[in-house]
Amino acid sequence: MVDLSQYLPILMFLGIALALSTAFVVLPMVASRFTGAHKPTPEKLTEYECGFPAFEDSRSQYDVRFYLVAILFILFDLEAAFLYPWAVTVFDLGWTAWISMMVFIGELALGLVYAWKMGALEWE
Incomplete structure (x- = not known):
């Protein structure tokens, strides 16, 4: 039987x-x-907040491009978070770590080129 006084x-x-x-x-x-x-x-x-009455509904939907730019920002921010520890220990890890990071950066560069070509970074 379990002693319930331990949960007190x-x-x-x-x-x-x-x-x-x-x-x-x-x-x-x-x-x-x-x-x-x-x-x-x-x-x-x-x-x-701004000194004049609001001229449109505050619950209006944002354009999808806003979210695409936000996702791209998070993606490249995470890249920087992965890049720093790698840069600190790259000489201890050897060529395998350097090659794998170059593959990672290459994939991110291809993703950036794809987003650029698809017009995700253009704003009207």
Whole structure:
């Protein structure tokens, strides 16, 4: 039979975490009720980010090209993340590491050329 008293610290931790997370959500709402911050006024409802009213719906869809450029950025950012540790240890690893990295960079270059030819980097 399993001794359930071993799970007591985990249950206490979960209880404290639940109490703190509930307090962090509920206490600001209660404090705003007492301070009057919840009452909307025309001044509070004015535009504050850019200074003028929005001229189109904020929920409009982005063009697919935006996501293509974002994916390409992530791809080449990951290339840099793989390139740094390789550059630090290339002399210890030998020719096999150098050849495999050149194949990797070549594949990424072919992917960039393909994306360029397909028009993924052109913006209107």
